[in-house]
Amino acid sequence: MAWMGIGFGLVLLFGVMLVVVLLRQQAALNSGRTESGQQTSEISALRQECQALEAQLHELRASSIGMGQRIKQLESRQNEFDNSLGQIQEQQQALAEMDPDTKLYNRAVKLLQQGASVDELMHECELPRAEAELLFSIHGKQS
Structure with missing residues:
Protein backbone atom coordinates (compact mmCIF):
# COMPACT_ATOMS: atom_id res chain seq x y z
CA MET A 1 0.00 0.00 0.00
CA ALA A 2 2.86 2.32 0.55
CA TRP A 3 3.73 1.74 -3.03
CA MET A 4 0.33 2.84 -3.98
CA GLY A 5 0.65 6.02 -1.91
CA ILE A 6 3.99 6.78 -3.51
CA GLY A 7 2.67 5.88 -6.95
CA PHE A 8 -0.39 7.98 -6.39
CA GLY A 9 1.79 10.89 -5.19
CA LEU A 10 3.98 10.54 -8.27
CA VAL A 11 0.97 10.44 -10.55
CA LEU A 12 -0.45 13.45 -8.77
CA LEU A 13 2.91 15.27 -9.03
CA PHE A 14 3.20 14.35 -12.68
CA GLY A 15 -0.38 15.58 -13.26
CA VAL A 16 0.34 18.89 -11.54
CA MET A 17 3.50 19.33 -13.61
CA LEU A 18 1.55 18.50 -16.76
CA VAL A 19 -1.09 21.09 -15.82
CA VAL A 20 1.63 23.71 -15.18
CA VAL A 21 3.27 22.96 -18.53
CA LEU A 22 -0.09 23.13 -20.29
CA LEU A 23 -0.93 26.45 -18.59
CA ARG A 24 2.41 27.90 -19.67
CA GLN A 25 1.84 26.76 -23.23
CA GLN A 26 -1.66 28.22 -23.14
CA ALA A 27 -0.27 31.55 -21.88
CA ALA A 28 2.39 31.55 -24.63
CA LEU A 29 -0.26 30.71 -27.22
CA ASN A 30 -2.52 33.52 -25.95
CA SER A 31 0.46 35.92 -26.01
CA GLY A 32 1.23 34.83 -29.60
CA ARG A 33 -2.41 35.35 -30.54
CA THR A 34 -2.32 38.84 -29.00
CA GLU A 35 0.87 39.71 -30.89
CA SER A 36 -0.58 38.22 -34.05
CA GLY A 37 -3.72 40.32 -33.62
CA GLN A 38 -1.62 43.45 -33.11
CA GLN A 92 8.09 99.42 -88.40
CA GLN A 93 11.66 99.28 -89.64
CA ALA A 94 10.46 99.12 -93.26
CA LEU A 95 8.19 102.13 -92.70
CA ALA A 96 11.00 104.04 -91.02
CA GLU A 97 13.32 103.34 -93.91
CA MET A 98 10.71 104.58 -96.37
CA ASP A 99 10.45 107.98 -94.65
CA PRO A 100 13.27 110.28 -95.85
CA ASP A 101 13.22 112.34 -92.65
CA THR A 102 13.73 109.22 -90.58
CA LYS A 103 16.72 108.27 -92.71
CA LEU A 104 18.18 111.68 -92.07
CA TYR A 105 17.74 111.44 -88.31
CA ASN A 106 19.03 107.86 -88.21
CA ARG A 107 22.16 109.03 -90.03
CA ALA A 108 22.51 111.93 -87.59
CA VAL A 109 22.25 109.54 -84.60
CA LYS A 110 24.92 107.28 -86.12
CA LEU A 111 27.20 110.26 -86.61
CA LEU A 112 26.66 111.28 -82.98
CA GLN A 113 27.51 107.76 -81.83
CA GLN A 114 30.74 108.07 -83.79
CA GLY A 115 31.55 111.30 -81.94
CA ALA A 116 30.36 114.00 -84.35
CA SER A 117 29.90 117.57 -83.12
CA VAL A 118 26.85 119.84 -83.51
CA ASP A 119 28.55 121.70 -86.38
CA GLU A 120 29.30 118.40 -88.18
CA LEU A 121 25.65 117.36 -87.82
CA MET A 122 24.50 120.67 -89.26
CA HIS A 123 26.85 120.35 -92.21
CA GLU A 124 26.51 116.58 -92.98
CA CYS A 125 22.75 116.26 -92.43
CA GLU A 126 21.74 119.80 -93.34
CA LEU A 127 19.97 120.29 -90.02
CA PRO A 128 19.17 123.62 -88.36
CA ARG A 129 21.28 124.38 -85.28
CA ALA A 130 18.32 123.85 -82.88
CA GLU A 131 17.64 120.33 -84.21
CA ALA A 132 21.33 119.45 -84.23
CA GLU A 133 21.68 120.63 -80.61
CA LEU A 134 18.55 118.71 -79.59
CA LEU A 135 19.84 115.50 -81.17
CA PHE A 136 23.23 116.09 -79.57
CA SER A 137 21.67 116.57 -76.13
CA ILE A 138 19.60 113.41 -76.53
CA HIS A 139 22.03 111.05 -78.28
CA GLY A 140 25.43 112.69 -77.99
CA LYS A 141 25.84 111.88 -74.31
CA GLN A 142 25.15 108.16 -74.83
CA SER A 143 28.24 107.54 -76.95
Whole structure:
Protein backbone atom coordinates (compact mmCIF):
# COMPACT_ATOMS: atom_id res chain seq x y z
CA MET A 1 0.00 0.00 0.00
CA ALA A 2 2.86 2.32 0.55
CA TRP A 3 3.73 1.74 -3.03
CA MET A 4 0.33 2.84 -3.98
CA GLY A 5 0.65 6.02 -1.91
CA ILE A 6 3.99 6.78 -3.51
CA GLY A 7 2.67 5.88 -6.95
CA PHE A 8 -0.39 7.98 -6.39
CA GLY A 9 1.79 10.89 -5.19
CA LEU A 10 3.98 10.54 -8.27
CA VAL A 11 0.97 10.44 -10.55
CA LEU A 12 -0.45 13.45 -8.77
CA LEU A 13 2.91 15.27 -9.03
CA PHE A 14 3.20 14.35 -12.68
CA GLY A 15 -0.38 15.58 -13.26
CA VAL A 16 0.34 18.89 -11.54
CA MET A 17 3.50 19.33 -13.61
CA LEU A 18 1.55 18.50 -16.76
CA VAL A 19 -1.09 21.09 -15.82
CA VAL A 20 1.63 23.71 -15.18
CA VAL A 21 3.27 22.96 -18.53
CA LEU A 22 -0.09 23.13 -20.29
CA LEU A 23 -0.93 26.45 -18.59
CA ARG A 24 2.41 27.90 -19.67
CA GLN A 25 1.84 26.76 -23.23
CA GLN A 26 -1.66 28.22 -23.14
CA ALA A 27 -0.27 31.55 -21.88
CA ALA A 28 2.39 31.55 -24.63
CA LEU A 29 -0.26 30.71 -27.22
CA ASN A 30 -2.52 33.52 -25.95
CA SER A 31 0.46 35.92 -26.01
CA GLY A 32 1.23 34.83 -29.60
CA ARG A 33 -2.41 35.35 -30.54
CA THR A 34 -2.32 38.84 -29.00
CA GLU A 35 0.87 39.71 -30.89
CA SER A 36 -0.58 38.22 -34.05
CA GLY A 37 -3.72 40.32 -33.62
CA GLN A 38 -1.62 43.45 -33.11
CA GLN A 39 0.46 42.64 -36.17
CA THR A 40 -2.69 42.06 -38.20
CA SER A 41 -3.99 45.46 -37.08
CA GLU A 42 -0.67 47.10 -37.97
CA ILE A 43 -0.64 45.42 -41.38
CA SER A 44 -4.19 46.61 -42.02
CA ALA A 45 -3.25 50.18 -41.02
CA LEU A 46 -0.17 50.07 -43.27
CA ARG A 47 -2.27 48.82 -46.18
CA GLN A 48 -4.70 51.71 -45.72
CA GLU A 49 -1.81 54.16 -45.57
CA CYS A 50 -0.34 52.67 -48.77
CA GLN A 51 -3.71 53.03 -50.50
CA ALA A 52 -3.94 56.67 -49.41
CA LEU A 53 -0.39 57.34 -50.66
CA GLU A 54 -1.18 55.65 -53.98
CA ALA A 55 -4.23 57.90 -54.36
CA GLN A 56 -2.11 60.99 -53.63
CA LEU A 57 0.51 59.83 -56.11
CA HIS A 58 -2.17 59.35 -58.75
CA GLU A 59 -3.46 62.88 -58.11
CA LEU A 60 0.07 64.31 -58.35
CA ARG A 61 0.68 62.51 -61.64
CA ALA A 62 -2.59 63.76 -63.07
CA SER A 63 -1.89 67.34 -62.00
CA SER A 64 1.68 67.26 -63.34
CA ILE A 65 0.38 66.02 -66.70
CA GLY A 66 -2.16 68.84 -66.71
CA MET A 67 0.50 71.39 -65.83
CA GLY A 68 2.78 70.05 -68.56
CA GLN A 69 0.03 70.48 -71.11
CA ARG A 70 -0.67 74.00 -69.85
CA ILE A 71 3.03 74.90 -70.09
CA LYS A 72 3.12 73.64 -73.68
CA GLN A 73 0.11 75.81 -74.51
CA LEU A 74 1.74 78.85 -72.92
CA GLU A 75 5.00 78.21 -74.76
CA SER A 76 3.10 77.95 -78.02
CA ARG A 77 1.31 81.24 -77.35
CA GLN A 78 4.62 82.86 -76.37
CA ASN A 79 6.15 81.74 -79.68
CA GLU A 80 3.17 83.16 -81.56
CA PHE A 81 3.55 86.49 -79.73
CA ASP A 82 7.29 86.53 -80.42
CA ASN A 83 6.68 85.89 -84.11
CA SER A 84 4.03 88.62 -84.25
CA LEU A 85 6.32 91.04 -82.45
CA GLY A 86 9.13 90.28 -84.88
CA GLN A 87 6.84 90.92 -87.83
CA ILE A 88 5.61 94.20 -86.35
CA GLN A 89 9.18 95.33 -85.71
CA GLU A 90 10.14 94.48 -89.28
CA GLN A 91 7.16 96.45 -90.57
CA GLN A 92 8.09 99.42 -88.40
CA GLN A 93 11.66 99.28 -89.64
CA ALA A 94 10.46 99.12 -93.26
CA LEU A 95 8.19 102.13 -92.70
CA ALA A 96 11.00 104.04 -91.02
CA GLU A 97 13.32 103.34 -93.91
CA MET A 98 10.71 104.58 -96.37
CA ASP A 99 10.45 107.98 -94.65
CA PRO A 100 13.27 110.28 -95.85
CA ASP A 101 13.22 112.34 -92.65
CA THR A 102 13.73 109.22 -90.58
CA LYS A 103 16.72 108.27 -92.71
CA LEU A 104 18.18 111.68 -92.07
CA TYR A 105 17.74 111.44 -88.31
CA ASN A 106 19.03 107.86 -88.21
CA ARG A 107 22.16 109.03 -90.03
CA ALA A 108 22.51 111.93 -87.59
CA VAL A 109 22.25 109.54 -84.60
CA LYS A 110 24.92 107.28 -86.12
CA LEU A 111 27.20 110.26 -86.61
CA LEU A 112 26.66 111.28 -82.98
CA GLN A 113 27.51 107.76 -81.83
CA GLN A 114 30.74 108.07 -83.79
CA GLY A 115 31.55 111.30 -81.94
CA ALA A 116 30.36 114.00 -84.35
CA SER A 117 29.90 117.57 -83.12
CA VAL A 118 26.85 119.84 -83.51
CA ASP A 119 28.55 121.70 -86.38
CA GLU A 120 29.30 118.40 -88.18
CA LEU A 121 25.65 117.36 -87.82
CA MET A 122 24.50 120.67 -89.26
CA HIS A 123 26.85 120.35 -92.21
CA GLU A 124 26.51 116.58 -92.98
CA CYS A 125 22.75 116.26 -92.43
CA GLU A 126 21.74 119.80 -93.34
CA LEU A 127 19.97 120.29 -90.02
CA PRO A 128 19.17 123.62 -88.36
CA ARG A 129 21.28 124.38 -85.28
CA ALA A 130 18.32 123.85 -82.88
CA GLU A 131 17.64 120.33 -84.21
CA ALA A 132 21.33 119.45 -84.23
CA GLU A 133 21.68 120.63 -80.61
CA LEU A 134 18.55 118.71 -79.59
CA LEU A 135 19.84 115.50 -81.17
CA PHE A 136 23.23 116.09 -79.57
CA SER A 137 21.67 116.57 -76.13
CA ILE A 138 19.60 113.41 -76.53
CA HIS A 139 22.03 111.05 -78.28
CA GLY A 140 25.43 112.69 -77.99
CA LYS A 141 25.84 111.88 -74.31
CA GLN A 142 25.15 108.16 -74.83
CA SER A 143 28.24 107.54 -76.95
